[in-house]
Amino acid sequence: MLLPDHEFLKPASLAEGLALLAAGPGARVLAGGTDVVFNMRGRLFTPPAVVSVRSLPELQGLHERPDGSLDIGAGCRLTDLLADPLLARHPALRTALRAVASRHVRNLATLGGNLCLDTRCWFTNQSEDWRAARGPCLKTGIDACHALHGSPVCVALNNADTPPALIALGATVTLASVRGERQVALRDFYRDDGIDHTVRQPDELLTRVIVPPTTDRVVFLKETARQGMDFAYGTIAARADGHGARAGRITLVLGSLTTAPVVLDAITTRLVADGLGDDAIDAACAGLRAALGPLTNLYSPAAYKRELARTLLRRALLALREM
Ligand SMILES: Cc1cc2nc3c(=O)[nH]c(=O)nc-3n(C[C@H](O)[C@H](O)[C@H](O)COP(=O)(O)OP(=O)(O)OC[C@H]3O[C@@H](n4cnc5c(N)ncnc54)[C@H](O)[C@@H]3O)c2cc1C
Ligand code: SF4
Secondary structure (H helix, E strand, C coil): CCCCCCEEECCCCHHHHHHHHHHCCCCEEECCCCCHHHHHHCCCCCCCEEEECCCCHHHCCEEECCCCCEEEECCCEHHHHHHCHHHHHCHHHHHHHHHCCCHHHHCCCEHHHHHCCCCECCCCCCCHHHHHHHCCCCCCCCCCCCCCCCCCCCCCECCCCHHHHHHHCCCEEEEEECCEEEEEEHHHCECCCCCCCECCCCCCEEEEEEECCCCCEEEEEEEECCCCCCCEEEEEEEEECCCCCCCCCEEEEEECCCCCCEECHHHHHHHHHHCCCHHHHHHHHHCHHHHHCCCCCCCCCHHHHHHHHHHHHHHHHHHHHHC
16 A cells, blocks of 8 residues: 655754754654554545654764663653663563564664553454445544444553553653653553543653663563564553562552553552452452453453453562562
């Protein structure tokens, strides 16, 4: 499939890129292009212009700040991040990075592209002809959702692998525009709306990702049909301080099951009080359903998603206890 007509813009600096985004309503940011190009070929969107940002110098590089945080350029390729010795201090983040697609895709894909990845839906991430047979939806033109009938919002999935790991690590992102810069905690970056799925404004670029230092135990797990190629059925990132069953602070983040990553605050409060014993883990798994909200049959049945969420939670908590 050919790409729709568009203007290809390649700014030489961040300032130039931000000016192009501010001037051109509807312009699409292009990083590695591993998702955006597919979607344009499928006419899911047909922007008048794309602004290529991967080579912008201000979006490159990974370095350590004086406080021990890692400062990662949003334009860094996933392959380069995996090869960087500084990333060795965050094994769970490395696991999440390596879980993204295949080596070929990771050679092009960027961290910013993964964090801003558009939501996916079995009904819309198809060819234009396929979609025409079914008819449009909230994402493509009318007031209806094929995946969850009667839903007032698009419930397409956030299927990116790195957000849960980076949320668990307490990462923040920098959003830049001609109006200036702002920092947003990644846990506040995503919205429960598959169309407008992040708080990023159309003229903003995600420029840097800051990962604070930690000595906590952290795990990342991904369930998928084929390792090394496929999008997740579900993921979890789990973090705890302390040792064994004792933890004074726990963070649990589920991914790929809903429109935005789910931070399980209610469950963690109880686990901190009770510890990571078998009974407490059973109770956490039993109480999980309420925290998940509406589940769809997108890519896997809702009943399977419920069971998978419980299984991922149990595996993650047991893994933390063993670390
Ligand atoms: C075969 C295949 C398998 C895949 N499997 C997985 C998988 O297992 N896990 C997974 O997470 N992903 C998967 N993907 C999706 C995708 O390849 C990755 O998420 C990748 O990291 C996207 O990065 P990119 O740089 O190519 O983004 P692009 O495609 O360039 O952009 C993605 C989105 O982010 C926006 N964007 C990009 N950079 C910025 C920025 N700096 N600021 C603001 N907006 C920005 C773009 O406008 C676009 O909306 C797969 C893709 C393919 C083709
Ligand atoms: S979840 Fe519903 S509105 Fe969103 S893309 Fe799928 S069918 Fe369309």
